[in-house]
Amino acid sequence: MTTLLLPGLHGSGPGHWQRRWLEEVDDVVLVEQDDWSRPDLEGWLARAEAAVANHPGAFVAAHSLGAALAVHLATRGRDLPIAGLLLVAPADVDRHARKVPLVASFAPLPVTPLPVPAIVVASRDDPWMTIERARILADMWEAGFVDMGRAGHINAESGLGVWPDGLTLLGRLRRMGGGLTTRRRAAR
Numbered sequence: 510m511t512t513l514l515l516p517g518l519h520g521s522g523p524g525h526w527q528r529r530w531l532e533e534v535d536d537v538v539l540v541e542q543d544d545w546s547r548p549d550l551e552g553w554l555a556r557a558e559a560a561v562a563n564h565p566g567a568f569v570a571a572h573s574l575g576a577a578l579a580v581h582l583a584t585r586g587r588d589l590p591i592a593g594l595l596l597v598a599p600a601d602v603d604r605h606a607r608k609v610p611l612v613a614s615f616a617p618l619p620v621t622p623l624p625v626p627a628i629v630v631a632s633r634d635d636p637w638m639t640i641e642r643a644r645i646l647a648d649m650w651e652a653g654f655v656d657m658g659r660a661g662h663i664n665a666e667s668g669l670g671v672w673p674d675g676l677t678l679l680g681r682l683r684r685m686g687g688g689l690t691t692r693r694r695a696a697r
Contacts, residue, residue: 510592511564512537512679515557517573517600518611520545524665526672527572533671538564548574550581550614557582558589565590568682570675573600573637573662577615580650583627584619593686594627595679598663599646601638620649626685627652628678632660632667653685 514527514537521527530537540560542553557578561567569591571579576599583591599618606613629652631643640656647654655678661667669675 510536510683511567513557513560513564513567513569514539515569515571515575515579516540516545517571517575517577518545518548521572522665524670525572526664526669526675527570529671530570530676534676538567546611548611548615550578553578554582554585561589561591566592568593568595568679568686570595570597570679571599572597572664574602574612574615576600577602577612577618580619580623581615583623583625584621591625593625593682594623594652595630595675595682596627596652597630597675598632598635599629599638599643601642604642605637618646620646622649622651626682628655628682628685629653630655630657630663630675630678632657632663634659635662637662653681 516527531539540557542556569579576596579594579596583594602612602615603617606616627650629643629647631640633640644654
């Protein structure tokens with residue numbers, strides 16, 4: 510099954526687990542954006558929707574602003590054939606929209622249950638989202654929750670390399686999803 514990678518602001522540079530997965534894991538596709546440093550929700554959504562259309566039934570592994578994008582994608586496009594979401598270090602765009610205007614178009618974050626299985630992975634010292642807020646959002650999204658301890662923004666600076674624990678979480682998500690999800694089937 511394909512895994513679509515949704516990086517955040519400025520993309521995932523060298524050494525980031527998403528880039529490592531792209532290099533070392535089979536059937537992984539990076540969803541490219543026109544400009545990683547000028548995020549625009551509608552433009553980024555269009556690219557993500559096209560990637561899902563090209564890879565129906567894909568799982569999405571999203572980081573930071575990409576996780577916010579993934580939540581918008583799943584809640585707006587309820588008929589999109591997404592199998593599940595791995596939401597890693599989601600950016601709290603609601604809190605940061607004023608001081609980082611680049612992310613303002615991604616606010617507010619949807620707070621309705623996600624229509625697909627999801628796992629939120631958060632860190633206790635992430636500058637972009639408090640662990641408490643991440644737990645609250647995971648509950649609202651009816652997603653699983655993983656506390657990574659003190660892992661920063663769960664990016665290249667966190668020193669995770671290929672991040673084998675992330676691949677394990679992706680495997681757990683795949684077992685939860687089993688292709689198109691039970692929730693989606695029940696909704697039809």
